[in-house]
Amino acid sequence: MSVAGGDAPAGAAAGEAQPVEAQPVEAQPGEAQPGEAPAGEAPAGEAPAGAPSLERLRALLAERGGLLAGLLDGEEDFRAPAAAARPSVAAALGAGGPRAEGRREEYELLLEAIYEGYLVHYGEPRLLRAPEAALGLLAGDQLYAIGLARLVEIGDTEAVSELADTITLSALAQAGGAEELAEAVWRAGGRAVGWGSTPEHRRAKELARTGSPEALAAMRTSAEGAVAAG
Numbered sequence: 001m002s003v004a005g006g007d008a009p010a011g012a013a014a015g016e017a018q019p020v021e022a023q024p025v026e027a028q029p030g031e032a033q034p035g036e037a038p039a040g041e042a043p044a045g046e047a048p049a050g051a052p053s054l055e056r057l058r059a060l061l062a063e064r065g066g067l068l069a070g071l072l073d074g075e076e077d078f079r080a081p082a083a084a085a086r087p088s089v090a091a092a093l094g095a096g097g098p099r100a101e102g103r104r105e106e107y108e109l110l111l112e113a114i115y116e117g118y119l120v121h122y123g124e125p126r127l128l129r130a131p132e133a134a135l136g137l138l139a140g141d142q143l144y145a146i147g148l149a150r151l152v153e154i155g156d157t158e159a160v161s162e163l164a165d166t167i168t169l170s171a172l173a174q175a176g177g178a179e180e181l182a183e184a185v186w187r188a189g190g191r192a193v194g195w196g197s198t199p200e201h202r203r204a205k206e207l208a209r210t211g212s213p214e215a216l217a218a219m220r221t222s223a224e225g226a227v228a229a230g
Helices: 053-064 066-070 089-095 104-122 133-154 157-175 179-195 199-209 215-229
Strands: none
Touching (some): 053 066, 066 133, 089 104, 089 179, 104 133, 104 157, 104 179, 133 157, 157 179, 157 199, 179 199, 199 215
């Protein structure tokens, strides 16, 4: 039996629908391919370029997995406003200096990681919640290691040494109950990372190391040097 336009396929019954072969659909310019994030959006688990530093740090820790990811504060959306709150002055000073030129976001991220480690040990963390002191100590050390390792990859050994001093001197200040001095140490340390050390900063570190009552004023002066230089 024949039909208009040609013979029916062998074995096909009259009126029976024939299978239609699916044709590939080409994406229009600007459209995302299947499995890709839409243009302008970051892939799942990554913060978009130019995102606030703590938002990028949260995404980094979530992607790494392990202890630090497990201690994230439970916000399902790392882009939530709380994740972008309270960036550290130390990170802003370090990333804003001429030594961070061309790598400002990287310096901001690694400094936030190291400062978050300090807060896990001694203050109120912005991203992590450790239910036990032992976990907090371990998490803080891991955050220190993440930030310092990134500095090593960059090749900035001067900043590695500076931040090692910052971690040590802030711990000494905390042990002596001098929280204001500890915070001043971080601001001055961030300034030295971004702008380079000075004789005044080295003197301030020595005063802090020896427990001098002049250490707080000296550290504050060192941190303010970044403002004067800018």
